[in-house]
Amino acid sequence: MKKLKRSARLVEMTQYLLARPHTLISLTAFAERYQSAKSSISEDLAIIKEVFEDEGVGDLNTLAGAAGGVRFVPRCRKDQALEKIVAVCRELEQPDRLLPGGYLYMTDLLGQPGLMQEVGRMFASAFADRQIDVIMTVETKGIPLAFATAQFLNLPVVIVRRDHKVTEGSAVSINYVSGSAKRIQTMSLARRALREESRVLIIDDFMKAGGTVQGMVDLLHEFRAVVAGVGVFVESGEVDNEERLLHDYISLARLTEVDLKTRHITVQPGNFF
């Protein structure tokens, strides 16, 4: 790379760090990349760090010593996140979202990459300090959320399938009971998708009693893997505590009331706030 002036170097370092979240970059690597003294690089990083923290982009963690360097950890500011989620709640309360059976149409929101990025940043912020090897979701609607989160945490994603596909090779299948509908369903995961003893973050778009998430937990047992965390975009608050299969999770929004007659829907910020 050609030698850059200070101003251009700041631009380049900013884009380089943003593209490499949760990745340790040594000062030596930066100094070589920009043909600059480590002291200059350190000054630049201090400027970037201050802007990132002020604007709620994330932290720049510096590790001292020979193996030291800098690591960009994406974060969200709670006040900015809450403002965004309140707007999502108002969106979800629109009466025309109500579907037969009391379900809410939210596919349009899950199809907005900008919103998915913001939600992914919130999950990445919530789980930034846990030790996680891989993110898991079940097809289909949780996939954009899982990938957005994975991008900010720099982790791979595995997708649990509803049935066993020929393009997945040998797979492990389990049956599970979806908590609310009490129906027996199947989910499967390719044998080679997950290493034994992986620490897994489960991400999904919607959770009622938690049967689907519990199914994923059971599937993890088959791989001798463990749950490192559970994050759901919207949880249903219309579940008794004793009916709930899962208690340790983070939700961003909570559907507290659905009145099929009046079409009145109430959605509030979840337990993340």
Added chain:
Amino acid sequence: MKKLKRSARLVEMTQYLLARPHTLISLTAFAERYQSAKSSISEDLAIIKEVFEDEGVGDLNTLAGAAGGVRFVPRCRKDQALEKIVAVCRELEQPDRLLPGGYLYMTDLLGQPGLMQEVGRMFASAFADRQIDVIMTVETKGIPLAFATAQFLNLPVVIVRRDHKVTEGSAVSINYVSGSAKRIQTMSLARRALREESRVLIIDDFMKAGGTVQGMVDLLHEFRAVVAGVGVFVESGEVDNEERLLHDYISLARLTEVDLKTRHITVQPGNFF
């Protein structure tokens, strides 16, 4: 936002632009955001533009006049993209990827957000100058690619389902014949997912004769929508030209040979290169 020094402003502007691809931002908005003269903002943008172009991050297009401003258009450098795709081809040629029926296991690659980002940037670069309203894919494996592309093009995504889900509301379903297996299958899309006359970019992970993509095209007709482009990650070259249902598409890699006996697989860069 507090007034920043020049160096901090460059960092902030860089992260602000990167988070808003294909979005016109007026010089006035920047000048107010940073409480700076438009002439200073213009100088900063010139620095960012040069770095982005040199590093293959993308273009900063400036529009002059009263309604003018700047738009960040993500691009990839062809040489960098080719280098990346060649590495993907070598990955895909590993004999243990071969599955019964001659399928290739590539789910692990599709689960890497970093690779998906790079591939999304390639598609976004390839289709940057077309007029597109929405990106469409069919569940499941194409979804990460569709979202990565959508993020760089600042467009929404609609996901075609294999069956009709209660959480989607009323839907339009069609039957289609998968070109290679000659099996009749169903796909469906929520009525409210797509506006009439939308211009649609279709993205998928794998294409053989093109039956699935052709199914999506047929589905678009039901919505009076039109195809603005087709991008596939890997195409199978083991299809006669007369068997191929689709000729106008961009592929990033081409599977040219699969020998089930010797387990020899050959994958080459696709027609994008």
